Amino acid sequence: MASTDQRWLPFAACSGASTVALALAVTAGAATRSWSGNPNSNAASNITHPPSTTRPLDHAAARSGSAFRTPSHCASLVPPPAESLPMPITLTVFEDSPDRGRGLARDMQVRWALEELGLAYAVRGVSFATMKGAEHLARQPFGQIPAFEEDGLTLFESGAIVLHLAERHPGLLPADPHARARALAWMFAAVSTIEPPIVEWAMARMLERDADWFAARQPMLEERVRTRLAQLAARLGERDWLEGGFTAADLLMISVLRRLERAPMLPEQPRLVAYIARGEARPAFQRAFAAQRALFEARARAND
Numbered sequence: 001m002a003s004t005d006q007r008w009l010p011f012a013a014c015s016g017a018s019t020v021a022l023a024l025a026v027t028a029g030a031a032t033r034s035w036s037g038n039p040n041s042n043a044a045s046n047i048t049h050p051p052s053t054t055r056p057l058d059h060a061a062a063r064s065g066s067a068f069r070t071p072s073h074c075a076s077l078v079p080p081p082a083e084s085l086p087m088p089i090t091l092t093v094f095e096d097s098p099d100r101g102r103g104l105a106r107d108m109q110v111r112w113a114l115e116e117l118g119l120a121y122a123v124r125g126v127s128f129a130t131m132k133g134a135e136h137l138a139r140q141p142f143g144q145i146p147a148f149e150e151d152g153l154t155l156f157e158s159g160a161i162v163l164h165l166a167e168r169h170p171g172l173l174p175a176d177p178h179a180r181a182r183a184l185a186w187m188f189a190a191v192s193t194i195e196p197p198i199v200e201w202a203m204a205r206m207l208e209r210d211a212d213w214f215a216a217r218q219p220m221l222e223e224r225v226r227t228r229l230a231q232l233a234a235r236l237g238e239r240d241w242l243e244g245g246f247t248a249a250d251l252l253m254i255s256v257l258r259r260l261e262r263a264p265m266l267p268e269q270p271r272l273v274a275y276i277a278r279g280e281a282r283p284a285f286q287r288a289f290a291a292q293r294a295l296f297e298a299r300a301r302a303n304d
């Protein structure tokens with residue numbers, strides 16, 4: 001039974017097609033994929049599998065509802081036999097993200113990794129209420145996003161999902177075993193050494209502003225972040241990336257640092273400001289950002 005507030009998120013319909021073409025998937029490098037599926041269903045198994053096309057997704061067009069409408073692309077929506085393709089990747093995200101489309105929720109790191117690797121994916125949006133229900137708890141035991149599903153595998157924890165993808169597809173981890181081990185260390189550093197003080201600082205600002213202790217506690221929280229930023233900047237030095245070329249470690253680290261976009265501590269470390277900008281300039285980041293933004297804006301329009 002499909003729940004009413006957990007539904008596939010349609011971006012566009014292919015005019016003239018007999019089925020509604022749900023642009024559930026976003027981009028796969030230069031390729032755009034769409035599925036024809038039952039819009040009333042939230043079951044991944046009810047989605048037929050994606051034909052690959054060579055047209056890049058135009059996010060502006062997707063936002064305006066005009067994507068996927070050209071005759072040549074509509075023709076490409078005829079699905080191949082379902083049994084001939086693996087299940088598409090499905091990412092569960094906020095239906096209505098509290099970050100207001102700033103790409104700060106943790107589905108962003110997974111979207112970014114998928115884009116770097118050129119993997120198409122479908123998106124399932126869930127409300128805060130649905131996230132706490134049994135169906136989503138089976139995907140994510142803490143009732144949070146993101147959750148990842150592919151071919152019978154369900155995974156939670158954004159870092160673990162990125163690692164899973166990086167291990168299975170070339171492009172986000174070095175081949176050299178030592179370099180790979182160091183990249184893994186930086187991935188763990190991002191989520192277990194750098195992120196906790198940043199989240200503590202951010203959560204205090206979000207939830208404790210009116211508390212008696214807020215002003216007294218804030219300098220200490222800022223100082224903890226400041227210390228980690230200085231240490232990270234010292235190690236990064238003049239390098240562009242943490243371990244040779246761009247890796248999953250940079251993807252996670254930059255994602256974590258982006259939470260500081262309005263923090264006074266970040267401009268004190270110009271190397272990190274430049275590091276974040278380098279990551280954000282990557283085409284894969286921009287596609288991922290545009291996709292989550294389009295979702296937020298579509299939802300905002302629907303709420304108007």
Ligand code: GTB
Nearest residue numbers: 098099100104105106143144145146156157158159
């Ligand atoms: N360790 C887990 C992971 O990395 O996957 C943490 C997952 C997590 O914290 N998910 C958050 C969530 O589902 C969303 S990303 N929260 C709902 C809940 O717990 O009920 C964190 C987040 C939320 C909001 C903003 N924002 O508004 O800027 C930024 C980041």
